[in-house]
Amino acid sequence: MNSAYPTCPLCKGSQSIKDTSLKKDQELWACMTCGLFFVHPMDLQDDIYNQDYYRAWGMENGVLPDHVFRLKEETMRWHLGQIKRFFWKGRVLEVGSAMGSFLKVAQEEGFDVMGVELSETACKIARSKVGEENVFNGTLENADIEPGSID
DSSP, rough: OSSSSOTTTTTOOOOOEEEEEEEEEEEEEEETTTOOEEESOOOTTTTOOOHHHHHHHBBTTTOOOOHHHHHHHHHHHHHHHHHHHTTTSEEEEEEEOOTTTHHHHHHHHOOEEEEEESSSHHHHHHHHOOOOOGEEEOOOGGGGOOOTOOO
């Protein structure tokens, strides 16, 4: 493991502390500048979202069944309810936004949303729900996020 402090993928800050060691020679770090917890080194797999993944959710010909969206959105409403105990409005960032269920629910509840999603297929679906400009296709490190712009 590299003993150097990793750069925060969100704010690019260089002051992080190691929280714990994880499996596969990875560590959980906390950024002292923005408070983000992140895994380092990040092991991104190109094939994590292959067609088998989408087929498992019932997707056929690029279309996911409505009942799957409803199930995911109801689950995300519960999660948002937990968040709203502390924050009622503001700009939220979801890293790994998948098909945008959380972003959609948060946007409906008045939050300004931004998502970062690695899968091009999932990103297209998320963008159709919350707007093209609200979902970045790529990694957090490559997303253009102004420091201090996320609540």
